[in-house]
Amino acid sequence: MKVIGLMSGTSADGIGVALVDIHGKTQISLLAFKTYPFSTELKKMILLASSHEKLAVDEICRLNFLLGEEFSKATLRLCKEAKVSLKDIALIGSHGQTIKHLPPKSTKPIQFGSTLQIGEPSLISERTGITTIADFRPRDMAAGGHGAPLAPYLHYHLFHSLGYGVAVQNIGGISNLTFIPKNGKLNQVIAFDTGPGNMLIDAIVFELTHKKSSYDDEGRWAARGKVNKRLLGRLMQHPFLKRKPPKSTGREEFGIFFAHQLMRENKNMKKEDLIATITAFTAHSIAESYGRFIMPKFSLKEIIVGGGGVKNKTLFSMVQRLLPSIQLKRFEDFSLNSDAIEAMAFALLAHETMKNVPSNIPNVTGARHAVLLGKIIPGNNFKKLLLSFKS
Amino acid sequence: MKVIGLMSGTSADGIGVALVDIHGKTQISLLAFKTYPFSTELKKMILLASSHEKLAVDEICRLNFLLGEEFSKATLRLCKEAKVSLKDIALIGSHGQTIKHLPPKSTKPIQFGSTLQIGEPSLISERTGITTIADFRPRDMAAGGHGAPLAPYLHYHLFHSLGYGVAVQNIGGISNLTFIPKNGKLNQVIAFDTGPGNMLIDAIVFELTHKKSSYDDEGRWAARGKVNKRLLGRLMQHPFLKRKPPKSTGREEFGIFFAHQLMRENKNMKKEDLIATITAFTAHSIAESYGRFIMPKFSLKEIIVGGGGVKNKTLFSMVQRLLPSIQLKRFEDFSLNSDAIEAMAFALLAHETMKNVPSNIPNVTGARHAVLLGKIIPGNNFKKLLLSFKS
Numbered sequence: 001m002k003v004i005g006l007m008s009g010t011s012a013d014g015i016g017v018a019l020v021d022i023h024g025k026t027q028i029s030l031l032a033f034k035t036y037p038f039s040t041e042l043k044k045m046i047l048l049a050s051s052h053e054k055l056a057v058d059e060i061c062r063l064n065f066l067l068g069e070e071f072s073k074a075t076l077r078l079c080k081e082a083k084v085s086l087k088d089i090a091l092i093g094s095h096g097q098t099i100k101h102l103p104p105k106s107t108k109p110i111q112f113g114s115t116l117q118i119g120e121p122s123l124i125s126e127r128t129g130i131t132t133i134a135d136f137r138p139r140d141m142a143a144g145g146h147g148a149p150l151a152p153y154l155h156y157h158l159f160h161s162l163g164y165g166v167a168v169q170n171i172g173g174i175s176n177l178t179f180i181p182k183n184g185k186l187n188q189v190i191a192f193d194t195g196p197g198n199m200l201i202d203a204i205v206f207e208l209t210h211k212k213s214s215y216d217d218e219g220r221w222a223a224r225g226k227v228n229k230r231l232l233g234r235l236m237q238h239p240f241l242k243r244k245p246p247k248s249t250g251r252e253e254f255g256i257f258f259a260h261q262l263m264r265e266n267k268n269m270k271k272e273d274l275i276a277t278i279t280a281f282t283a284h285s286i287a288e289s290y291g292r293f294i295m296p297k298f299s300l301k302e303i304i305v306g307g308g309g310v311k312n313k314t315l316f317s318m319v320q321r322l323l324p325s326i327q328l329k330r331f332e333d334f335s336l337n338s339d340a341i342e343a344m345a346f347a348l349l350a351h352e353t354m355k356n357v358p359s360n361i362p363n364v365t366g367a368r369h370a371v372l373l374g375k376i377i378p379g380n381n382f383k384k385l386l387l388s389f390k391s
Numbered sequence: 392m393k394v395i396g397l398m399s400g401t402s403a404d405g406i407g408v409a410l411v412d413i414h415g416k417t418q419i420s421l422l423a424f425k426t427y428p429f430s431t432e433l434k435k436m437i438l439l440a441s442s443h444e445k446l447a448v449d450e451i452c453r454l455n456f457l458l459g460e461e462f463s464k465a466t467l468r469l470c471k472e473a474k475v476s477l478k479d480i481a482l483i484g485s486h487g488q489t490i491k492h493l494p495p496k497s498t499k500p501i502q503f504g505s506t507l508q509i510g511e512p513s514l515i516s517e518r519t520g521i522t523t524i525a526d527f528r529p530r531d532m533a534a535g536g537h538g539a540p541l542a543p544y545l546h547y548h549l550f551h552s553l554g555y556g557v558a559v560q561n562i563g564g565i566s567n568l569t570f571i572p573k574n575g576k577l578n579q580v581i582a583f584d585t586g587p588g589n590m591l592i593d594a595i596v597f598e599l600t601h602k603k604s605s606y607d608d609e610g611r612w613a614a615r616g617k618v619n620k621r622l623l624g625r626l627m628q629h630p631f632l633k634r635k636p637p638k639s640t641g642r643e644e645f646g647i648f649f650a651h652q653l654m655r656e657n658k659n660m661k662k663e664d665l666i667a668t669i670t671a672f673t674a675h676s677i678a679e680s681y682g683r684f685i686m687p688k689f690s691l692k693e694i695i696v697g698g699g700g701v702k703n704k705t706l707f708s709m710v711q712r713l714l715p716s717i718q719l720k721r722f723e724d725f726s727l728n729s730d731a732i733e734a735m736a737f738a739l740l741a742h743e744t745m746k747n748v749p750s751n752i753p754n755v756t757g758a759r760h761a762v763l764l765g766k767i768i769p770g771n772n773f774k775k776l777l778l779s780f781k782s
Contacts, residue, residue, distance in 0.1 A: 054445035057507065061491040065505035068533070100452040114456035114511075116448065122526075126533035126762065135513075139768065142459070142517035356774045371517065372773065375766035377530065382763065383747045386777055 001388075002031070002084065004130075005347030006071050006094040008119070011173065012046040014038050015071060017078040018343035019089075022351050026157045032082035033340035036074045042066070049118075050099045060099075060118070067097055068120030072127035086128055090385060093350025093374070094121050094134040095342070101137070103146045103248065104366075113141045121377045131379035133350035139374065140360040145367030146248065152178040152191040153352075153359050154345035158336070160184065164301040167294065169319075170341075171309025173199040174249055175286055178364075181298050190294070191364040192245035195238070195285035196254040198309050200278050203259035208271050216275060219314030225276030231266060235281040236288070245293055246366060276314075283318035290323060306331045306338040349373055354385065392779075393422070393475065395521075396738030397462050397485040399510070402564065403437040405429050406465040409734035410473055410480075413742050417548045423473035424731035427465045433457070440509075441490045451490075451509070458488055459511030463518035477519055481776060484741025484765070485512050485525040486733070492528070494537045494639065495757075504532045512768045522770035524741035530765065531751040536758030537639065543569040543582040544743075544750050545736035549727070551575065555692040558685065560710075561732075562700025564590040565640060566677055569755075572689050581685070582755040583636035586629070586676035587645040589700050591669050594650035599662050607666060610705030616667030619660060626672040627679070636684055637757060667705075674709035681714060693718045697729040740764055745776065 005018040014037035021029050038046065049055060049063055071094055079086055096117035104113035121134035137147030155168040155178040168178040175197040179190040201222075202215045216222055240249055266274055294300055303326055309315055310330055320328045331338040352359040358370035396409040405428035412420050429437065440446060440454055462485055470477055487508035495504035512525035528538030546559040546569040559569040566588040570581040592613075593606045607613055631640055657665055685691055694717055700706055701721055711719045722729040743750040749761035 049448060052447065052449075054447050056443065056445050057440060057451065057491050058443075058493065060448065060451060061493060061505045061507040064507065065503065065529075065532075100448050102449065102452060112456065114452045116452040116455065120505075120529050120533070121766070122529035122533040126530060135766075138456075138511055138513035139517065141456075142511070142513040353769065356769070356777075372769040375512070375526075375768050377766050378744065378747070378763040386747075 001091070001351070002089045003091045003093065003347040003351050004075055004078070004089055005343040005345065005350070006075065006092065006124075007343040007346055008095070008097045009172070009342070010050065010098055012038060012043050012050070012097065015074040016339065016343040017074050018340045018347055019078060019082055019084060020344055020347045022348065026348070028154070028157060028344065028348055030337060030340055030344060032078060032084070033337050033343065034078050034081065035339065036077060038070070042070070046097055046099070064118040064120045065123065067118055068123030071096070071119045072124045075124060075128055086130060089130050090381065090388070091350050091354055092124055092128065092130050092132040093346035093348070094119060094124055094132055095136065095346045096121070096134055101147070103148070104141070104144070113146065115141055115147050121375070125377040125379045129380040131354075131382050131385050132377045133353050133374040134377065135375045136346065136349055136373040139371050140365050140367050143360070143367040143369055143371050145360060145362065145365035147365065148248065149176060149178075149191050149364060150349060150360065150373070151342060151345040152189050152361055152364050153186075154341065154348050156180055156186055156189050157348065158334070159304065162302075165299045167290070167300060167303045169194075169286060169303050169305045171197040171286070171305065171307040171315070173197050174254065175282070175307075175309070177289060179294050179298065179300070186361060187363050189361055189364060190245065191361070192289075193248045194289040195240055195249065196282050197307060198312070199251070199254050200259055201275065201282060201312070203256050204263060204275060204278055207259070207263060208275070216279070216312060219279065219312035219316075221272055222276045222279035222312070222314040225270065225272030225274070227280040228269060228273055228277045231277050232280050232284065236284055238285075241285055241288060246364060279312070279315050280318060283315055283322060286319050287322035290326070300326055302327045302329055304329045304331060304334065306341055310338055392481045392742070393479055394738040394742050395466055395469070395480055395483045396734040396736065396741070397466065397483065398734040398737055399486070399488045400563070400733070401441065401489055403429060403434050403441070403488065406462060407730065407734040408465050408469040409731045409738055410469060410475060411735055411738045413739065417739070419545070419548060419735065419739055421728060421731055421735060423469060423475070424728050424734065425469050425472065426730065427468060429461070433461070437488055437490070455509040455511045456514065458509055459514030462487070462510045463515045466515060466519055477521060480521050481772065481779070482741050482745055483515055483519065483521050483523040484737035484739070485510060485515055485523055486527065486737045487512070487525055492538070494539070495532070495535070504538065506532055506538050512766070516768040516770045520771040522745075522773050522776050523768045524744050524765040525768065526766045527737065527740055527764040530762050531756050531758050534751070534758040534760055534762050536751060536753065536756035538756065539639065540567060540569075540582050540755060541740060541751065541764070542733060542736040543580050543752055543755050544577075545732065545739050547571055547577055547580050548739065549725070550695065553693075556690045558681070558691060558694045560585075560677060560694050560696045562588040562677070562696065562698040562706070564588050565645065566673070566700070568680060570685050570689065570691070577752060578754050580752055580755060581636065582752070583680075584639045585680035586631055586640065587673050588698060589703070590642070590645050591650055592666065592673060592703070594647050595654060595666060595669055598650070598654060599666070607670070607703060610670065610703035610707075612663055613667045613670035613703070613705040616661065616663030616665070618671040619664055619668045622657060622668050623671050623675065627675055632676055632679060637755060670703070670706050671709060674706055674713060677710050678713035681717070691717055693720055695720045695722060695725070697722045697732055701729055
C-alpha cells in the first residue's frame with residue numbers, strides 16, 4: 001500500500017513529501033522523497049504566526065487555507081516527479097505546520113496542554129482525491145500526553161527487528177533520542193530530548209559571521225578551534241541534562257537568548273574556540289544522555305544518527321569518540337534518507353489510524369493510554385479504503 | 392442509530408446539544424435537546440477571538456482546547472440528563488464555534504475563502520469514547536463553495552416528503568430561507584439569506600432602552616407603534632434585497648453601524664414607531680424574497696418559521712399578512728424544537744459522512760461538486776462503526 005507523508009518543521013523551510021510503501025507486518029520502505037521550499041514571503045508569514053506577536057485571527061484563518069494549498073501542491077508535484085498516479089496512493093498523512101505547541105505543565109496551577117498545527121487538510125483531500133489523515137498531536141494531548149514525540153513509533157518499526165539494543169539519535173534544532181531495547185516491545189521504547197542540537201551552534205555562527213552564514217558547514221570551523229574545558233565543564237552543569245526522562249526542551253532553554261548570553265560572557269574567546277566548545281557541549285550532552293539514562297540499564301550496540309547535525313562531521317566524530325563502545329551509523333547505512341524520516345513517520349501514523357491501530361507510545365508522550373491519532377478527511381477513495389482495511 | 396449534534400452560534404450564548412435518532416431512509420427524530428450556556432468569562436473570550444482585535448496565537452491555541460472540553464462536558468451532561476448511555480450513541484457531529492468566516496469573493500483580485508471553527512474535537516472523542524465528526528465547512532470551501540448554509544440538507548430531509556412546495560424560514564440574527572419544490576430533488580433546493588432577522592431590531596431596542604433590554608419581547612413594542620411608510624419605502628430600496636440568490640449577508644450590512652445610522656437619521660421619530668418600522672422592514676424583506684425569487688416560478692404552500700424571530704409575534708403576523716396565500720407554521724407544528732434545528736443538522740451531516748454520502752448542496756453553497764463534509768476523529772467505537780456502516 002502506497003502512502004504519502006507530509007511534514008513541515010518549526011524552522012518553516014519547506015514541505016517534506018515522502019512516498020512510502022507499507023507492507024506485511026508494518027514493513028515500511030521509502031519510494032521517493034523531496035523537500036519543496038516555501039517562498040520567502042510564506043516563510044515569513046509562518047514564522048510571524050509562530051512568534052509571540054499578536055495577530056488578527058483573519059491571518060491565521062487565511063494562512064491555514066494557504067498552507068493547505070501548499071501541502072496539496074507539494075503532494076501533486078512529488079507524484080508527478082516520481083511518476084506515480086494519484087490513483088495508486090491509498091492515503092496521505094499530513095503533520096501540518098506547528099505554529100504553537102504548549103505542552104501540559106504539572107506545576108501548580110496545573111496547565112492543560114494545547115497545540116495548533118495548520119495547513120487545512122480538507123484542501124489536500126479535495127485537490128488529490130485521496131483520503132487524508134492530519135493533525136496527529138491533539139488526540140494524544142486530549143489523553144493527557146505531550147503530543148510529542150511521535151516519530152519513535154516509526155523508529156521502532158524500522159529497527160526493532162535488528163535483534164540488538166539500538167537507538168536513533170536525531171540532531172535537529174534540538175537533539176532527541178529513541179531507544180529500542182533488544183527484543184523490546186513498543187511500550188518499552190524510551191524517547192526524550194537530550195538537549196541542544198544545531199540550535200546553539202547555528203545561532204552563534206550566525207552572529208559571529210554577522211548574519212552571513214547560518215551554520216558551521218561540515219563542522220569545519222569547530223574543527224579549527226580548541227575546546228575550552230572550563231566553559232564546557234560549566235555548560236555541562238545545565239540543569240536540563242540532569243533531569244530524568246521523559247523530558248523535552250526547546251528554544252526557551254537553548255535558543256537565541258542562551259546563545260547571546262554565551263557570546264557576551266565569552267567575548268574575548270577566539271571565535272573558532274567558542275564554536276568548538278559549543279559543538280563539544282552539544283556532543284557531550286548527547287553522549288551523557290546515553291551514559292546516564294540508557295547504558296547503565298540496557299545493552300546498546302548501535303546509534304543511528306539523523307537530522308541536519310549528521311552533516312557536521314566534527315560533531316559526529318566527537319559523539320563517536322565519547323561513546324567508543326557503540327557504533328554510530330547513519331540512516332543512509334540502512335538505505336534510508338535521513339531528511340525523509342519525519343515525513344515517513346506521518347505516513348505510517350496515518351496508515352495505523354486507518355487500520356484502527358493506536359500509534360502514540362504512552363510511555364514516551366506521557367498519555368494515559370494509547371489512542372488512534374489524527375483526523376480523517378475522506379477522499380474519493382474513502383469507501384474503497386474502508387473495505388480494504390476491514391478485511 | 393442515535394447521534395448527537397453540537398452547535399454554538401456566532402452570538403456565543405452556549406452549546407446546543409441535540410440527541411437524535413436516524414433510521415430508515417434518512418428519517419430523523421429528536422429525542423432530547425438542551426442548551427448549556429457559556430460562562431460570562433468564556434463568552435467574552437469567544438467574542439474577543441471572533442472580533443477584529445489582534446490576539447496572541449497562544450490564546451487561540453488554548454481557546455480551541457478549552458472549548459473542546461466545554462463541548463465534551465455539554466455532551467456528557469445531556470446524556471446524563473436524558474438517561475442515555477454513551478455506549479448507545481454511535482456518532483457525534485460537532486459544528487464547533489465559528490470565530491472567523493471569510494467567504495470567497497469573485498471580485499478582482501479573486502479572494503479564496505477560508506473559515507475557522509474551534510472546539511477541539513479530539514477532546515470530544517477522547518472524553519466520550521464516541522467517534523466524532525467535526526469541522527464541516529472547510530471541505531465545501533475547498534471545493535469552491537461558501538461553506539454555508541449547511542442546514543438546508545436537514546430541512547430537505549425533514550420536509551421533502553410533505554408532497555407540496557414548502558419553505559423553511561429561519562429568523563436568527565440574519566434571516567434565511569430554504570425552499571424545497573414539490574417533489575423536488577436535493578439539488579433543486581434553493582437557499583439564501585433574505586436580509587435582516589432580529590439583528591436590526593435587537594440593536595435598536597438595545598440603544599433605545601439604554602442597554603437595559605436586548606430584544607423586543609414578543610414584539611410588544613413594535614405592536615404599539617405605527618409603521619412609517621416613507622422610511623419603510625426607503626429601506627426597501629436596499630440593494631441586497633434586489634440581488635439574485637444565492638446570496639448571503641451579515642453584520643457588515645445589517646449590523647450595529649446600520650442601526651446607529653438609522654437612529655441618527657430618525658432621532659425625532661417616536662421610539663415605538665421606529666421599532667415598528669424596522670420590524671416591518673424585516674417582515675417585508677422576508678416576504679419580498681418569496682415574492683421576487685420563489686413564487687413567480689414555484690408553487691409554495693407552507694412556510695415553516697424558526698429561529699428566535701418566531702417569538703416576535705408582531706413580526707410573525709406581519710409576514711403572514713404579507714403572504715396571505717401561504718400558511719405560516721412553526722417547527723413545533725411538526726413536533727420539532729425550533730432551537731434544536733441547527734444542532735440536529737450537524738448530527739445528520741456526521742451520519743451522512745460516515746455513510747459515505749455527500750451532504751453539501753452545490754446549488755446552495757456554490758461548490759463545484761458534492762463532497763463528504765467534516766473530519767472524522769475515531770472513538771473507541773470506530774471499528775464497530777465501520778462494520779455497521781459498511782453493510
